[in-house]
Amino acid sequence: FKKIIRPASSKDELDQMANTFNSMMDLLEENYKKQEQFVSDASHELKTPLTVIESYANMLKRWGMKRPDILEEAIEAIHSESIRMKQLTEQMLLLAKGDVQWELKIEQVDIAALCRETAKYLQQAFQRNILIHVHTENAFIRADEKKIKQLLYILVDNAVKYSETPVDITINRSPSSLSIAVTDYGIGIPKEDLAHVYERFFRVDKARTRATGGSGLGLPIARRIVAAHQGDIHIKSEEGTGTTVTVIFPV
Numbered sequence: 001f002k003k004i005i006r007p008a009s010s011k012d013e014l015d016q017m018a019n020t021f022n023s024m025m026d027l028l029e030e031n032y033k034k035q036e037q038f039v040s041d042a043s044h045e046l047k048t049p050l051t052v053i054e055s056y057a058n059m060l061k062r063w064g065m066k067r068p069d070i071l072e073e074a075i076e077a078i079h080s081e082s083i084r085m086k087q088l089t090e091q092m093l094l095l096a097k098g099d100v101q102w103e104l105k106i107e108q109v110d111i112a113a114l115c116r117e118t119a120k121y122l123q124q125a126f127q128r129n130i131l132i133h134v135h136t137e138n139a140f141i142r143a144d145e146k147k148i149k150q151l152l153y154i155l156v157d158n159a160v161k162y163s164e165t166p167v168d169i170t171i172n173r174s175p176s177s178l179s180i181a182v183t184d185y186g187i188g189i190p191k192e193d194l195a196h197v198y199e200r201f202f203r204v205d206k207a208r209t210r211a212t213g214g215s216g217l218g219l220p221i222a223r224r225i226v227a228a229h230q231g232d233i234h235i236k237s238e239e240g241t242g243t244t245v246t247v248i249f250p251v
């Protein structure tokens with residue numbers, strides 16, 4: 001990323017062009033570094049499940065046929081790590097499309113119904129008793145239903161994953177906007193980490209989030225979905241008290 005160096009004294013048109021060129025170079029360099037970081041983080045993330053799959057495949061090769069217990073354990077591990085890799089690659093592809101506009105399929109979306117559906121799905125998916133309350137009146141917006149479903153899934157899944165408490169989903173309508181707030185009363189996010197939660201692969205606690213299946217791509221995707229609908233996303237969180245993520249869409 002070479003830059004044009006002009007004498008400090010020159011104030012002519014060429015100097016202005018050099019400045020414009022230099023700021024373009026800065027931007028290119030910044031984007032290049034971000035891309036490089038993404039590739040390096042992505043490879044690292046994929047390496048972990050791949051290593052697990054490889055070692056279980058080795059175990060199968062050596063003892064699989066003679067040891068039914070190993071056979072069962074290995075198949076289970078290979079299956080769950082493959083699912084994790086598939087989810088990761090799907091999330092990465094979605095984010096990689098980043099700067100090209102997503103094609104949204106805009107239609108009338110029943111937000112209240114989607115929230116109830118997400119709550120029901122996650123209540124069944126998590127194998128522990130969780131209470132997810134949906135507080136809403138009828139609420140419709142024009143949006144891409146698949147993407148909104150994905151957004152709700154990310155927010156409610158996080159709320160359940162990182163807290164052992166009930167979760168409240170509250171929908172509010174004003175004449176010009178519709179907001180959805182997802183609140184949990186769990187561990188919260190430390191103040192110094194709040195500014196980073198939209199960075200790709202960022203996790204407050206890497207060890208713990210890997211155990212819960214977290215990749216650090218949920219909130220970056222959530223933010224992109226909201227932005228694609230010209231909305232806003234805010235997170236209010238306090239350690240030990242809980243977290244509220246609010247998304248607001250214009251109507």
Ligand code: ADP
Nearest residue numbers: 158159162188203204214215216217218219243
């Ligand atoms: P992940 O897939 O790891 O959940 P996200 O991008 O959705 O990735 O979230 C980034 C990080 O922010 C998480 O790893 C977690 O540490 C933190 N986080 C997100 N939501 C919550 C929440 N409701 N409560 C506590 N921590 C959260």
